[in-house]
Amino acid sequence: MPHETTTTTGPAHRHGAATLTIVDASGAPLRDTEVTVEQTRHAFTFGNIGFDFVDLAADADADAAAANADATAHLADLFADVFNTATLPFYWGRFEPERGAPDTRRLLAAARWFGERGIAVKGHPLVWHTVQPDWLLGLPTDEVEQLLRSRIRREVSDAAGVIDTWDAINEVVIMPVFDNGDNAITPLARARGRIPMIRMAFDEARAANPNATLLLNDFDLSSAYECLIEGVLEAGVQIDAIGLQTHMHQGYWGEETMLAMVDRFARYGLPLHLTETSLVSGDLMPAHIVDLNDHQVDSWPSTPEGEARQADDVERHYRSLVGHPAVEAITYWGITDADAWLGAPIGLVRADGTPKPSYDALRRLVKQEWWLGPTVLRTDERGAVQVRGFRGDYRVDVRGTTAPFTIADAPARVHIVA
Numbered sequence: 001m002p003h004e005t006t007t008t009t010g011p012a013h014r015h016g017a018a019t020l021t022i023v024d025a026s027g028a029p030l031r032d033t034e035v036t037v038e039q040t041r042h043a044f045t046f047g048n049i050g051f052d053f054v055d056l057a058a059d060a061d062a063d064a065a066a067a068n069a070d071a072t073a074h075l076a077d078l079f080a081d082v083f084n085t086a087t088l089p090f091y092w093g094r095f096e097p098e099r100g101a102p103d104t105r106r107l108l109a110a111a112r113w114f115g116e117r118g119i120a121v122k123g124h125p126l127v128w129h130t131v132q133p134d135w136l137l138g139l140p141t142d143e144v145e146q147l148l149r150s151r152i153r154r155e156v157s158d159a160a161g162v163i164d165t166w167d168a169i170n171e172v173v174i175m176p177v178f179d180n181g182d183n184a185i186t187p188l189a190r191a192r193g194r195i196p197m198i199r200m201a202f203d204e205a206r207a208a209n210p211n212a213t214l215l216l217n218d219f220d221l222s223s224a225y226e227c228l229i230e231g232v233l234e235a236g237v238q239i240d241a242i243g244l245q246t247h248m249h250q251g252y253w254g255e256e257t258m259l260a261m262v263d264r265f266a267r268y269g270l271p272l273h274l275t276e277t278s279l280v281s282g283d284l285m286p287a288h289i290v291d292l293n294d295h296q297v298d299s300w301p302s303t304p305e306g307e308a309r310q311a312d313d314v315e316r317h318y319r320s321l322v323g324h325p326a327v328e329a330i331t332y333w334g335i336t337d338a339d340a341w342l343g344a345p346i347g348l349v350r351a352d353g354t355p356k357p358s359y360d361a362l363r364r365l366v367k368q369e370w371w372l373g374p375t376v377l378r379t380d381e382r383g384a385v386q387v388r389g390f391r392g393d394y395r396v397d398v399r400g401t402t403a404p405f406t407i408a409d410a411p412a413r414v415h416i417v418a
Helices: 051-058 062-067 069-082 104-116 141-159 185-192 194-208 223-234 255-266 304-322 357-369
Strands: 003-006 015-023 034-042 045-049 085-089 120-124 165-170 213-218 241-248 272-279 327-332 375-378 384-390 392-398 401-407 412-417
Touching: 015 034, 015 392, 015 401, 034 384, 045 069, 051 069, 051 085, 051 104, 069 357, 085 104, 085 327, 104 120, 104 141, 120 141, 141 185, 141 194, 165 194, 185 194, 194 213, 194 223, 213 223, 213 272, 223 255, 241 255, 255 272, 255 304, 272 304, 304 327, 304 357, 375 384, 384 392, 384 401, 392 412, 401 412
Parallel strands: 003 384, 015 412, 045 085, 045 327, 085 120, 120 165, 165 213, 213 241, 241 272, 272 327
Antiparallel strands: 015 384, 034 375, 034 392, 392 401
């Protein structure tokens, strides 16, 4: 057996192994040779929203960019040190407020900016009834549908290879009955029906990028969403993953409630993505509020007591979900409190750029406990060494030669010439 190391902890189902065989240029095994291995990326998706970086990445004003460079660079470093995926905003009403003038250049510049830093990108969302362009209002239903179809194809095809994961359609459970403001998508959903709307979103996105990962995403985690998923699957619509929103402004739901919910959706045999997670580091929103958007306050500060609670909640939340085999991704909804949704102190970093205890707690999990840092090993008589760790990408260095390798579900065998 080759020499072996197992230095990461965590759920066994997240681990894998790779056997590295090191040889010289002639093919002879390098026996009793020191090698250094380290992880470079998790296979598991640890995501966050990248909204804060769109202006930086696409800023044509060099002076403005320079003025914000230090603060944004610091925030970018904090982001990249924990998260391997960024969600970018494609809300149609903001993306194309003027018909025929989409914000494609800026969003793709931001996506490439993340890609240059080894961070994958997800687009959110292609279809939603909220944040819609006003120029759709009053148009015939058939024309709205054709414009929506064209919008889906345009965004997905323009971004193919840069953004290959999308929330194809968002919050369909309430889409036909949404009554909080005029929009052209609710009448379309009412006329066509939920499942045809989902089919349209997935078919158009799939046609534009057959390699894309497409999600059905919702905040309604009741049996209504289960019934919708069952109807969609029975209709033959291919869903790549189920999105589950868990904004917890009224307090952490707890492991038992969270895992019971995850189990309900795991029975469909599809990967589960916790697409929108938030936990508060200040006073909790009153429990009687049903729609989180109804909570209006002038100021919602982070507090020392709230930050301690948030750190504990974040650690419990991530441990439980990473421990569930059906969960493939967790996206936190805010790196910083600055401009956070609803003005809530849900960020992992304060508005002044200093990390909260929750950031430190999550980083300890992602980059220490669940991470194989630089580790020195020695090959056996066959020039082999076995590496065990969290599934993901790794690097090995032998006598100045560096080579990448991957730890995946199945044991891997990697041949390296040094």
